Amino acid sequence: MIVGVDGSPDSTSAVRWAATTAAARDLPLRIVHVIDFSPTGYAGAPYIESAKVFEWAEEDGRVMLSDAVAVARAVAPDLTIETSLVPAGGSHWFVEQSGRARMIVLGASGSGRIGQALLGSTPVVVASHGRCPVVVVRGDAPDATAPVVVGVDGSAVSERAVAAAFEEAALREVPLVAVHVWSDVKVGTFSGIDRAEFLDPRAFEESEQVLLAERLSGYCERYPDVVVHREVYLDGPRAHLQAWSEKAQLVVVGSRGRGGFTGLLLGSTSNGLIRDAQCPVMVVRPESA
Structure with missing residues (x-):
């Protein structure tokens, strides 16, 4: 190291x-x-x-x-x-x-x-x-009992971030919070729109929770002692991960994905967290990088 x-x-x-x-x-x-x-x-x-x-x-x-x-x-x-x-x-x-x-x-x-x-x-x-x-x-030592938080978007680099986050949570013997944001646009982008016209909140929550669970399932089996909490949001990955950094001991993100569940824009998100997060941030990049 x-x-x-x-x-x-x-x-x-x-x-x-x-x-x-x-x-x-x-x-x-x-x-x-x-x-x-x-x-x-x-x-x-x-x-x-x-x-x-x-x-x-x-x-x-x-x-x-x-x-x-x-x-x-x-x-x-x-x-x-x-x-x-x-x-x-x-x-x-x-x-x-x-x-x-x-x-x-x-x-x-x-x-x-x-x-x-x-x-x-x-x-x-x-x-x-x-x-x-x-x-x-940055700053003082984080609370050693606080969870590890990981941003999950379904991309290859996100897969590496999830693997690293599970390992960190297991080694630290703390829970893991998996945060998935459906869209990489800023928080509030959809606020002026009648969401009911294009989004069924219940169906959205159920569908995204299923997708997130699928992304985590293999790691949950590999690390059975890690307690996992799944959090799904509509938009604003940087804002939500920033908020979670105030309650975490480590935030893990990938870098250079592309939009939606097939690849959240974690390039700008990771850079923003490096500047503003309230706990240490781990950035994981693709193996081919």
Whole structure:
């Protein structure tokens, strides 16, 4: 498991989350700081000795890594930890490493001493292109008894998200809430329409519940101890998952689907949750990505 740090409070939360998760699964943790001058304005400035700036940034990075190890040890004393100071690459480095990692964990945003946010856009890029699950963490540790929530739309990438969510719920010994939204349009899109003209609420609920149950059935058999709650909504996937993030310890979504039960638009939904969710968000992408 890999966790990126930049010295910000959110990256510290990411280290705690990653260390706790890695220890529970007997996985080693690699703590990484990437030195990235691109957002600072230092690179290429004619009046600055770039070698000295690099030395200062390198030392700053070592301090961040040392601090992060102390944070990880505080929550998982016996965890196997290694650290890496990466000279350049930012989000591209994490994407490249994602092909060999079990999971990548990042803070929702951050700003190191060098200047602007070093991890500010990194979570979106890595979640959009990473080949392993990417978890974006913000704020304090979530309630360990809260459920895992997963967005389900019936697409191939949603299938992977469901598999990951069941595994997370089983390992954490908590319930799983499966959220299915019939349409990917915003909440309220149908509010000005007489729904009775095109939608029988009872038939809709029954039909979508059946489809959702079919999507979950194989995993329910594989994880018989996981209690599953099914929630069906007409529209607004981002709004409903955002609301559930306030009651969850983890929200799991796929990325890059397409409309309706055959592929909810989880690209924009996942990006929105990364920015606004009230708990860690795991983004899972297609195997071929």
